[in-house]
Amino acid sequence: MKNKLKIILLICSCSFLQGSCQQKNTAQMNKFEWLPTETAPKNYPVYLYKAYFTAEDNSYIRIPDKRTVYYGWGEIGSIHISGDDYKAVPKKMNLIWLAYTENKYYKAEVELPYKKIDSLFQLELKDPKTKNIQHFDYISVGIAPGGMITLWMIGTAYQIEIGTYYGTKTEVDFKEMIPTTNLSEKEFINSTLKDEVSDTVLKEIKTGNIPFDRWKNYGKKYNWKIVLSHKEEFVPGQAKITMVNGEQDVQYFDNDIKPILESWALPSSTRIQWQDKNGNLFAAKLLFDEQETTKAFKTLLTENNKEVVLKAHIGTFNDTIKTTLSNNGNEIELTKTQIKVYSKTD
Incomplete structure (x- = not known):
């Protein structure tokens, strides 16, 4: 009720x-x-x-x-x-x-x-x-x-x-x-x-x-960004990021519009959008595992490595995504991320 x-x-x-x-x-x-x-x-x-x-x-x-x-x-x-x-x-x-x-x-x-x-x-x-x-x-x-x-x-x-x-x-x-x-x-x-x-x-x-x-710890900010990659040619659109501290921001990959926040707390979830080589529109919701993400950030962020990249690797047929966290050649796969992909017909 x-x-x-x-x-x-x-x-x-x-x-x-x-x-x-x-x-x-x-x-x-x-x-x-x-x-x-x-x-x-x-x-x-x-x-x-x-x-x-x-x-x-x-x-x-x-x-x-x-x-x-x-x-x-x-x-x-x-x-x-x-x-x-x-x-x-x-x-x-x-x-x-x-x-x-x-x-x-x-x-x-x-x-x-x-x-x-x-x-x-x-x-x-x-x-x-x-x-x-x-x-x-x-x-x-x-x-x-x-x-x-x-x-x-x-x-x-x-x-x-x-x-x-x-x-x-x-x-x-x-x-x-x-x-x-x-x-x-x-x-x-x-x-x-x-x-x-x-x-x-x-x-x-x-x-x-x-x-x-x-x-209180949720409020800690980090220097990170989202990157999309694809097996084929594609046009990345945007990512709406929800963070563990309750904040939300949008990253536009064409760089015409900047995020409104200078730094972000750890990601809780994100919704990404892209267009494949045939002009088909796709979106995906990524729900991150808090413990896994926290551990990965702590592992990669040291005094010498202060920026990390959260990458969504999109498969050839737009139906699979692998998520990783990386910096300076070090990479950790986020295997517990829950992912659901949507096409324009969904």
């Missing part, structure tokens, strides 16, 4: 935001068409009790709260289509939440990089599918174990981290937080963990094994 509700909300928001986000200047204050959303890593849910932004004009912009959040790191969560279409740039964020896996409450009052957010809203982005100009549509609030908070700005094909912050432990009256439940605090937490956490992760949590540094 929760997933169905999320899908419905997302459909509504997509319809609502079909047009590109335009800037609106009101009394010397920039306003933009955007929506707040929230998320948390899968298997590490939180109950977001109170959440809102405060804008430059002292208006309050509510972040969807009063709910359990678990959608996945960097994902779009719930959407509230309410209030003015054009909203001021947020300058402050206030949150109170329950971390189920830690059985702890956190609060945060964060000053946001207002000028950075304002400039990103004004940035023109090229939609890799339609080639139309798009803008950032969402500000997503991600909450990870240990009181960690990461904010992203999200557009059609791009996602940029605004910053990472930390809340502090606090106390909350459970019955005040969820007055409608007949369960005790302990029963409520255990019930949610059973529903939203896999058995494997739940066993680790019960032994006190929570990877607090995982999401």
Whole structure:
């Protein structure tokens, strides 16, 4: 039911935001068409009790709260289509939440990089599918174990981290937080963990094994790029890269358009496109194994070898792909990469 509700909300928001986000200047204050959303890593849910932004004009912009959040790191969560279409740039964020896996409450009052957010809203982005100009549509609030908070700005094909912050432990009256439940605090937490956490992760949590540094480490950036190769003549198109830290960028192989990020975190997945010698269009989705990719990067990146190339080797008939990571003649095949190839008829 929760997933169905999320899908419905997302459909509504997509319809609502079909047009590109335009800037609106009101009394010397920039306003933009955007929506707040929230998320948390899968298997590490939180109950977001109170959440809102405060804008430059002292208006309050509510972040969807009063709910359990678990959608996945960097994902779009719930959407509230309410209030003015054009909203001021947020300058402050206030949150109170329950971390189920830690059985702890956190609060945060964060000053946001207002000028950075304002400039990103004004940035023109090229939609890799339609080639139309798009803008950032969402500000997503991600909450990870240990009181960690990461904010992203999200557009059609791009996602940029605004910053990472930390809340502090606090106390909350459970019955005040969820007055409608007949369960005790302990029963409520255990019930949610059973529903939203896999058995494997739940066993680790019960032994006190929570990877607090995982999401912090995701933010480490590297100097790398994607290259396509083919057994035959072909025209490489583009690669949309999703990274472990939740960011997304697009690499165009014709070099006319540069990526918006100067460096990237480790790749989580990528969607590549190309055209074969007969003019047929193809695409492929590559899903990387996190442990394998992390080990390969650490092996190749030394003080003397600071740049690596992630190469997708496309087979003669466009139906197979091998992925490797290499630099200075050293190469590691990423054998655990999950690959699915699509033709223009798919």
